Amino acid sequence: xxxxxxxxxxxxxxxxxxLNWLTQDTAFCLITVLSETIVALSSxxxxxxxxxxxxxxxxxxxxxxxFMLGFYTLASGxxxxxxxxxxxxxxxxxxxxxxxxxxIIQPVSLPLQMITSGFLPITGNSSFVCGLVIVIVAxxxxxxxxxxxxxxxxxxxxxxxxxIVIAYSYCFASFAFYYPYGSEEISGFAIDxxxxxxxxxxxxxxxxxxxxxxxxxxxxxxxYLPALVLLGKTDALLPALWVLLLAAFLSALATTLxxxxxxxxxxxxxxxxxxxxxx
Amino acid sequence: MLQKIxxxxxxxxxxxxxxxxxxxxxxxMLKWLRLLGLLLIWRMLFKGGADMQGMTLNQMLSYxxxxxxFAPLLDxxxxxxxxxxxGSFLALFQRPMGIFTQLVTQTIGAWAIxxxxxALPALVLGAFLNIxxxxxxxxxxxxxxxxxxxGFAVDFLFACLIIRANSISYQIDALRRALGVLxxxxxxxxxxxxxxxxxxxxxxxxGTLAGAPLSIYVGLESAFPLIYIQILWNVxxxxxxxxxxxxxxxxxVAYGG
Numbered sequence: 001x002x003x004x005x006x007x008x009x010x011x012x013x014x015x016x017x018x019l020n021w022l023t024q025d026t027a028f029c030l031i032t033v034l035s036e037t038i039v040a041l042s043s044x045x046x047x048x049x050x051x052x053x054x055x056x057x058x059x060x061x062x063x064x065x066x067f068m069l070g071f072y073t074l075a076s077g078x079x080x081x082x083x084x085x086x087x088x089x090x091x092x093x094x095x096x097x098x099x100x101x102x103x104i105i106q107p108v109s110l111p112l113q114m115i116t117s118g119f120l121p122i123t124g125n126s127s128f129v130c131g132l133v134i135v136i137v138a139x140x141x142x143x144x145x146x147x148x149x150x151x152x153x154x155x156x157x158x159x160x161x162x163x164i165v166i167a168y169s170y171c172f173a174s175f176a177f178y179y180p181y182g183s184e185e186i187s188g189f190a191i192d193x194x195x196x197x198x199x200x201x202x203x204x205x206x207x208x209x210x211x212x213x214x215x216x217x218x219x220x221x222x223x224y225l226p227a228l229v230l231l232g233k234t235d236a237l238l239p240a241l242w243v244l245l246l247a248a249f250l251s252a253l254a255t256t257l258x259x260x261x262x263x264x265x266x267x268x269x270x271x272x273x274x275x276x277x278x279x
Numbered sequence: 280m281l282q283k284i285x286x287x288x289x290x291x292x293x294x295x296x297x298x299x300x301x302x303x304x305x306x307x308m309l310k311w312l313r314l315l316g317l318l319l320i321w322r323m324l325f326k327g328g329a330d331m332q333g334m335t336l337n338q339m340l341s342y343x344x345x346x347x348x349f350a351p352l353l354d355x356x357x358x359x360x361x362x363x364x365x366g367s368f369l370a371l372f373q374r375p376m377g378i379f380t381q382l383v384t385q386t387i388g389a390w391a392i393x394x395x396x397x398a399l400p401a402l403v404l405g406a407f408l409n410i411x412x413x414x415x416x417x418x419x420x421x422x423x424x425x426x427x428x429x430g431f432a433v434d435f436l437f438a439c440l441i442i443r444a445n446s447i448s449y450q451i452d453a454l455r456r457a458l459g460v461l462x463x464x465x466x467x468x469x470x471x472x473x474x475x476x477x478x479x480x481x482x483x484x485x486g487t488l489a490g491a492p493l494s495i496y497v498g499l500e501s502a503f504p505l506i507y508i509q510i511l512w513n514v515x516x517x518x519x520x521x522x523x524x525x526x527x528x529x530x531x532v533a534y535g536g
Contacts, residue, residue: 046466185302
């Protein structure tokens with residue numbers, strides 16, 4: 001109970017810090033939120049316009065594409081909302097800039113800091129809200145039967161999608177312990193790489209390519225596979241199990257690699273310190 | 280003057296990324312992913328029997344491939360925005376060369392890396408995938424020159440906007456990056472947009488950047504209405520860019536060196 005209260009207090013600190021920006025410079029904060037909303041929408045509008053123009057892509061209709069894109073936006077929004085702050089998502093920046101020491105000297109464990117310090121409920125909610133609205137609109141247009149089971153499956157897929165991307169980022173970020181200079185931005189590239197193909201419908205690809213995009217480079221598991229299941233286009237059990245297992249596997253791999261990197265960091269530290277990028 | 284230009288071109292072309300080779304390779308990996316993703320989407324659309332209304336698969340694939348391969352030429356981004364944000368723009372005033380000349384030369388020099396690491400391999404990939412890349416209309420090359428000229432003017436106008444909107448320069452840049460790809464026709468040919476959106480976008484200064492030369496090249500549009508519109512935008516935007524930049528110089532804020 002005390003631990004839970006501690007965690008909630010840490011979240012509350014993040015909320016207050018985020019709220020500070022809104023109260024101290026409201027205009028600037030709102031412009032930032034608006035611009036990020038437009039950026040979030042523009043990342044998916046190209047695919048949707050194509051789907052509208054041609055009545056769908058592959059086996060998905062235009063409304064089903066809309067649902068998939070909404071799920072994608074919601075998944076990336078969930079990551080930004082909970083881990084967007086303090087470079088928690090792009091952890092390679094903190095490692096590469098020698099700023100991990102800022103976290104290590106805090107009287108809070110590293111995992112707890114990573115879970116709580118990235119929370120941006122005010123300024124980081126653009127993609128989340130956009131994604132939610134798009135999903136709701138798509139559900140109405142498709143007349144999806146939103147049952148309790150469906151919602152639970154939706155939330156499971158959302159959690160797994162976020163876990164896959166974050167774990168992927170942390171796997172690559174571990175390079176930054178050994179090559180801090182060259183790997184400073186590697187998390188960004190890993191995330192952008194996954195998310196680039198994450199919004200594309202993968203319908204008529206070869207088995208080999210699909211296998212690759214559902215495993216070693218799991219962008220198909222972010223939105224396409226969950227959307228297929230939630231839209232009833234395919235059997236639920238196997239894909240759901242696969243996404244869950246993949247998320248668990250990648251999380252375990254990321255934890256192992258990160259811990260190894262930390263051990264290396266304990267011995268060699270970082271010769272590099274850059275004060276910009278703060279935190 | 281020529282010596283100064285050549286020296287700047289050489290420095291710019293040989294400048295490596297701040298973060299080293301891995302960063303450059305990762306950047307280009309992302310570009311390859313985007314290109315391959317779009318090529319797959321077009322194939323899927325055609326395979327699915329979508330009504331392409333006269334557009335051929337080869338037109339779409341060559342449009343997409345050329346758009347990615349020659350992206351820096353079709354949607355010009357000078358270093359003005361980032362230099363204004365970090366204050367190193369001031370250094371340009373200390374050099375024995377005009378500001379615009381330096382920015383243009385530096386930008387053209389930086390194309391060398393992209394052309395070697397992406398454009399050339401992309402064209403080879405196109406040949407390997409049997410994508411016909413012969414120009415349908417040679418006027419596309421004139422349109423490209425006009426696009427490059429117009430692109431510089433648009434970028435300088437954005438630099439003026441960033442100077443004036445000092446504290447939201449990052450947001451303006453982010454918006455431009457996000458919307459530019461769609462509005463310039465670099466991502467999707469205007470002919471493939473719904474609700475006749477393409478017809479209206481093609482008349483805008485953004486629309487006549489990437490969309491014009493590419494559409495003429497692959498034969499989606501005829502050359503001369505677009506070229507006339509490009510000439511018109513060049514005539515309007517260049518004097519505006521020069522005038523506004525002159526007016527904005529006094530408002531420039533820079534920190535440190």
